[in-house]
Structures are given as structure tokens and as C-alpha cells.
Amino acid sequence: MKHFFSKGYWADKDIQQLIGKQLRLGVITASVLVFTGGIIYLYRHGTELPGYREFTGVRAGLDSISGIIHGVRGIHGMEIIQLGVVCLIATPIIRVALSAFAFLLERDFLYVFITLIVLGVICFSMVGELAG
Amino acid sequence: MTILAFTLILLLGAFTAGMLGSLTGLGGGVVIIPLLTLVFHVDIRYAIGTALIASIATSSGSAAAYVKEGITNIRLGMFLEIATTTGAVIGALVAVFMPTNIVAIIFGCVLIFSAILSFKPKANTVVNNDTSELARKLHLNGSYPTPDGKVTYTVHRVAGGYFMMMFAGIMSGLLGIGSGALKVLAMDNIMRIPFKVSTTTSNFMIGVTAAASAVVYLQRGYISPGLCLPVVLGVLAGALGGSKLLVRANVTKLRIVFSVVIAFLAIQMIYNGYTGKL
Numbered sequence: 001m002k003h004f005f006s007k008g009y010w011a012d013k014d015i016q017q018l019i020g021k022q023l024r025l026g027v028i029t030a031s032v033l034v035f036t037g038g039i040i041y042l043y044r045h046g047t048e049l050p051g052y053r054e055f056t057g058v059r060a061g062l063d064s065i066s067g068i069i070h071g072v073r074g075i076h077g078m079e080i081i082q083l084g085v086v087c088l089i090a091t092p093i094i095r096v097a098l099s100a101f102a103f104l105l106e107r108d109f110l111y112v113f114i115t116l117i118v119l120g121v122i123c124f125s126m127v128g129e130l131a132g
Numbered sequence: 133m134t135i136l137a138f139t140l141i142l143l144l145g146a147f148t149a150g151m152l153g154s155l156t157g158l159g160g161g162v163v164i165i166p167l168l169t170l171v172f173h174v175d176i177r178y179a180i181g182t183a184l185i186a187s188i189a190t191s192s193g194s195a196a197a198y199v200k201e202g203i204t205n206i207r208l209g210m211f212l213e214i215a216t217t218t219g220a221v222i223g224a225l226v227a228v229f230m231p232t233n234i235v236a237i238i239f240g241c242v243l244i245f246s247a248i249l250s251f252k253p254k255a256n257t258v259v260n261n262d263t264s265e266l267a268r269k270l271h272l273n274g275s276y277p278t279p280d281g282k283v284t285y286t287v288h289r290v291a292g293g294y295f296m297m298m299f300a301g302i303m304s305g306l307l308g309i310g311s312g313a314l315k316v317l318a319m320d321n322i323m324r325i326p327f328k329v330s331t332t333t334s335n336f337m338i339g340v341t342a343a344a345s346a347v348v349y350l351q352r353g354y355i356s357p358g359l360c361l362p363v364v365l366g367v368l369a370g371a372l373g374g375s376k377l378l379v380r381a382n383v384t385k386l387r388i389v390f391s392v393v394i395a396f397l398a399i400q401m402i403y404n405g406y407t408g409k410l
Contacts, residue, residue: 023192030189031368038139038361046136050358052168055175057353064351081357085185088364089346091192092339096213099206110270115210118340121217125224125347 015102019095026091030084037080044077093122135358142172143362150190150370152390155377161187161309162246164363165239166397169410174359176232176410180308181354184346186367187310191339193371195332204332205274208287208325212297216315216341219301224345227306228352236405239307243398246313247391266290276329285326293323305345310338 061067062082071079100115133141149163161183168179195204227235267273267287275284287293296318304311312334319330349355404410 023195027189027193027368031365034361034364037357038365041358041361042136042139046139047134050133050135050138052172052174052178052356052359055177058356062355062357063353078357081361082355085355085357085360085364086350088185088188088192089343089350092188092343095192095195096210096340099210108271111207111210114214118210118213118217121214121221122340122344122347125217125221125344 015098015105019098019102022094022098023091026087026094030088030091033084033087034081035084037077037082037084039077040075041077041081093119096122138172139358139362142168142359143366145171146186146363146366147370147373150186150367151374151377152370152386153190153367154194154371154374155386155390161190161367162243162394163397164367165308166243166401168359169236170397170400170404176236177354178356178359180227180235181346181349181356182359182363183308184342184349185355185360186363187308187342188339188346189364189368190371191310191335191342193368194375195336195339203276203328204336205272205276205325205329206336207270208272208274208319209333209336211270211272212294212318213337213340215294215297216301216304216337217344219298219303220305220341220345221348223302223305223307224348225305226302230306233405233408233410235307236401236410238303239309240398240400240402240405242303242307242309242311242314243401244395247394247398249313249317250387250391262286264288264290274329276326283326285329286324288324289322293318296322301341304338304341305348308342308345308349310342312338 057063061071062078065086068079068082068086072083096115096118100112100119103109103111103115145167146164149167153161153163164183164186165176165179168174168182169176262268262273264272264287267290270290272287272290273285274287275282277283297315300311300314300318303309303314315334315337316327316330319325319334320327323330325333346355401410
């Protein structure tokens, strides 16, 4: 562990490859979840009529992480799709977090700080009661 | 029309949108909103939520390819992300108080602007006179690999670029698009960055910007799984197919056709917004 933060342990190239892998993994996980949830959703509700003309907001349980996880446990198609969507939203955010780590390894503290500001703004949008 | 038929037709539409978006560089999200509102009569608020998710999908999907080549200027992207994410959060907040027909009209204007910009010849000029003190202090100047070796470039007018990015972020949060055209404009015309670098860096930024406002929209109930299902899968498959085709296709002709289609859709959006139908 003592060499963990030294430059030699994680070469810059490794972290770039890690970021590339993480992006691909995020997109693939999201697609698999959306696809699986989609099959279940279409199997159960495929013959019903779509209703998107009037805006009512999505039904309860689809607009919060706790609600989505509750639905995924009950194998509800819509919640599984929504979990995939959450994975997709998380992909660029995790990428920013990894970049902060990469800048830390390069000992570029100015950019560690800048990256943390970006993460802070995103976190503020999550918990800042902005949903209205 | 049943949900099954609706999903399959929309899947086909999203596939085409993703393919054209990646072939022309305009992104898949731009066509999703007119497709959903004008063709499928979906409420524009659902359309905005869905388009945001589509922009994240295309951005992350293609960013994975660009990281390896070392063209993206991560420092520049990250610094400008402060502007675009704060802008995106402001945009998402303003969207609550904005009548939907005004949103439709603004969207149409941005769409026309993007279509015109895509015609502009892309000069890959490299400017090397080091004029910006701020760019030096923030280590924004960079280099990128070409077959003839490394090309170094300097960044100009950092403050101007920053405020343009803030505007791009507000538009992105308000309209649910990546506003890639505005980002490239800020980097090409104001900051004088080579086109190759600005395109990939803008693509990196689109995902992060869209994620910042997507979090707000998810909690607000704008993001519907029934719409995300065909759109995410369709746009991703289309973008993948488009990037494979890109090597062979005659992009110039395609871009003209696509821009005309987009301009037509934009006028429809403005008209429907003006008459209060959206």
C-alpha cells in the first residue's frame, strides 16, 4: 500500500485505460439492464395503450433510488429499466471521480481541486432539493 | 397503437436518429425531441428527459473510443465543466417556471443554429502564439498526436470561452440536449482550439453536463422508462452503426440532407410553440 499513490504504481496510461474500460462497462451494464427490464415490461404491458400526451410525471417509485431498488426486488420491468438509466447517468459522474484520482497521482493539486468542484456541483444537484 | 407497436416504431426512429447523429456529428439527442413531440405527440417534458438520457448514452459510448487516442484535452474539459454543470443546474431549475411553448421555440432556434453551424467548413488551424496568461496558469495548452508527430496548440480567451460554456450548459439543462454545437463554437471560435481536439473534448463534456441536469429531471418525474427503453437502445445501436459507416460514407451529401431535415423540424417546433400546440 505504501507505493499506492506513487507515480510508478499507476502509470498515467493505466488510468486512461481504466477510464476507457469504466465508460464501456457503464454503457454495457446500462444497456443490459434496460434490455432485460424492457422484455419484462413489454411482456406484461405490451398490449396496453401508451399515455404520454399529457404530462403527469412518472408514477411513484420511479423518481427515487429507494423506490427503484424496491421495484427491482419485486422484478418490475419499469424499475429495472430505470435502474439501467441510473447506471447511465452514473457513468460520466464516476468518470469525473476517476479523473480526480488520476490528477492526484500526477500530483496536479490544482486539477484535483477543479475536479472536486465539478463533483460538488453534481452532488448539489442530487441533494439540493432542486426537484421542485 | 399498443405499447409494443409504439416501442418498436420508436426503436427504429431512435436507431436512425443515432446513426445520422453520429455520421454528422450533431449527436442523437437533437432529433429525439422533434421525433417524440411532432411524430409521436409526446409531451415535451417527457421528450426533454428522454433526450438527456440519449445524449449521455452517445457521449459515454463514443468517449470510450476517444480516450485511448489521447486527443481529448481533459484539463480544458474539466475546467470548463465547472461552467457547464453550474449552467445545467440553473437551466434545469429555470425549466420549471418556463411555459412549454417557449421551450419549444427556444429549442427550434438552437436547432436551426446547430444545422447552420454543421455546414461551416472545419479548418483544423493550430494557433501557437501564447497570449493567454490564464491558459498558462491553468495548464490548458496541450498537444495531440498526428501521423506526422505531436502538434502543440495554445488556448485563447479563456474567460470568453468560460461564459459561452455557461450559456451552453444553461441551454443543455433547459432543453435536454447536449448542446455540442454551442460547445464546439465556444472552443473553435473563441478559444481557438484545433477542431479535432474541440470535438472530442466537447463530447467528453456533454455526458457530464447532461448527467448534472438528468439527476434533477429524474427526481422531477420527467424521465420515463417506457420511453427510455426504445430510445437508449436505438440511439446506442445507431451510433455504433454510424461510427462503423463513417469510414466509407459520403458524409458531405448526407450532412446537407440531414441539415435540411433538421431545419424543417426546427420550423415545425417553432410554429407549434407559437400556436401553443406544444
